[in-house]
Amino acid sequence: MTTTTLAAVLRTRGGSYRLEQVELADPGPGQVLVKIAACGICFTDIGVQRYEQGTPLPHVLGHEGAGTVAKVGAGVTNVAPGDRVVLSYASCGACANCAHDHPQYCASFMPLNYGGVLSDGSVPMRGHGEEEAIFGGFFGQSSFATHAIAYARNTVKVGSELPFALLAPFGCGLQTGAGTAYNTLDVKAHHAFAVMGAGSVGLAALLAAVDRGCRTIIAVDRVPERLEMARRLGATHTLLADGRDLVAALRGIEAGGLDRIVDTTGVSAVIRAGLEALASRGQLAMLAVTAPGTEITFNPNTLLGGRALKGAVEGDADPQAFIPWLIGRHLSGRFDHAPLITEYPFSAINEAVADMAAGRVVKPVLVMD
Ligand SMILES: NC(=O)c1ccc[n+]([C@@H]2O[C@H](COP(=O)([O-])OP(=O)(O)OC[C@H]3O[C@@H](n4cnc5c(N)ncnc54)[C@H](O)[C@@H]3O)[C@@H](O)[C@H]2O)c1
Ligand SMILES: [Zn+2]
Ligand SMILES: [Zn+2]
Known part of the structure; x- marks a missing residue:
């Protein structure tokens, strides 16, 4: 089974994004399929768009996704279909730094977040009627898309207080x-x-x-x-x-x-x-x-x-603990990031990137629906 997804595909280094229909794999063990409602743009996306940093092309970037869980793979217990979630960076959960509360220094940080394939080695997306491999799994998500595959470890369950456009940038920036x-x-x-x-x-x-x-x-x-x-x-x-x-x-x-x-x-x-x-x-x-x-x-x-x-x-932070804590800070009026955000429709992704790079907006957030 696959899910037909609209994704912003980067095909050439330094090029623009093009919205294309791709087929996204079903979530495997430990993985979560999320219907993305909003995704922030971080300068790290722009850096990878511009410079070779170990991310193969064609690739779907985006690492500040927020949305609703659509399906979970075997063994996922922290979230269930229908849950509202924020996606953050990926980590292995098994190395010494992961075991000692520092997943941001995971021994597999680079392959898991920049490598283009999922942790099981599979390429997550196919374009052109299943013929072409499209790399993803960017920061364990690739959320410049209407659906993303994440892992239980980087899928953070959140409450219903805030709209997705305000939630998305908690994942990275x-x-x-x-x-x-x-x-x-x-x-x-x-x-x-x-x-x-x-x-x-x-x-x-x-x-x-x-x-x-x-x-x-x-x-x-x-x-x-x-x-x-x-x-x-x-x-x-x-x-x-x-x-x-x-x-x-x-x-x-x-x-x-x-x-x-x-x-x-x-x-x-x-x-x-x-x-x-x-x-x-x-x-x-x-x-x-x-x-x-x-x-x-x-x-x-x-x-x-x-x-x-x-x-x-990533602020020396473990997303499962820090993101809910920071959202709580926002809800108690002590961390108001709302003025930073400018919403764009997903189809305006190239304009949003250009506006951010030129300093015209601080945190563009793409809204998918
Ligand atoms: N270490 C991490 O975990 C992590 C996570 C997220 C982002 N990042 C990186 O952090 C950086 C900032 O990300 P962002 O999304 O806020 O980017 P941004 O481009 O919005 O912010 C950078 C700011 O620096 C200013 N600036 C650039 N050169 C300057 C100079 N010479 N003097 C004064 N100001 C100058 C720019 O005008 C801009 O406002 C990027 O390099 C990004 O890749 C790192
Ligand atoms: Zn690790
Ligand atoms: Zn980032």
Whole structure:
């Protein structure tokens, strides 16, 4: 049995998406078939669209899906048909990091999330009347489609309080930004905090810093509209990255330096400036998935004084615990990401990508029905 699905297929690196009918396999053991209602676009989708990162073509991307369970495969007990769910990243459940509450550092993270086939080795979709293999399983879902195959482990059951368009970005962008602030950096009220890059990941980190009551909250970006959004969400200061001396500008706001910085730009000069603007014992977490060939340089003496530079995946969060917790935060009025979202019909996927890449919208969410 297969399910006929409308999917946004990427056929050439750097090309546009084309909506095509594909045949999606039935869910196998441990797998879940989800009718996708909405899917956010994260910059990671745009990175994979533009650059070779181990994802074979033709491929269906999309990794912030939300919808309703249609069918479950053998052995799936955490969700049942009819349940409302958010899909997050895939992990194996068996390696040392999965066994010790860190599925985001799963030993099989790359093959499971970028490899194009399901964990049982099968190609999930067929095009052109079953003749052509279409790769998927992107982040254990491939949700730029009306249906997706996910796994029990990355299918998170949610309540009925929120519409799917508000739920979808919890699967990656919100979890990553917020989790980096809450978990990786454990921001506190006495911290001076800055976020470099005020896209959806950066602004989710900023919302968490606002929630924790950080005494100073600075947003840095080169798009003025994103800084206006940061102000609206609770930034105490904003800095336009227009070629000015960022270290001097940050030190001008916090002479003693910053305690916690989240970088979502992946730009060497920005990260270097952040490190130089850290207070002693300050920490900078970098999250960007950079283009091939990117290198970052800084004076190693900057790290003396107990400063730390670290990387993080998916906010150091286990989606089954963190996503319901963060939704609860939203419902109690302490994490309002609604202003970040702009809805697009699924058929406008290429326009949504272009608007996000140009900084015209922060978090486009495709609505499938
Ligand atoms: N580590 C993870 O688990 C993880 C998860 C999700 C996304 N990501 C990555 O995080 C990054 C951010 O994702 P996003 O969806 O928020 O993307 P985005 O493009 O919406 O946000 C990035 C922001 O950085 C700003 N920026 C770029 N260069 C700058 C510069 N030189 N100075 C100041 N600002 C600058 C851009 O204007 C933009 O607002 C991407 O690289 C994405 O691939 C990582
Ligand atoms: Zn694992
Ligand atoms: Zn993402």
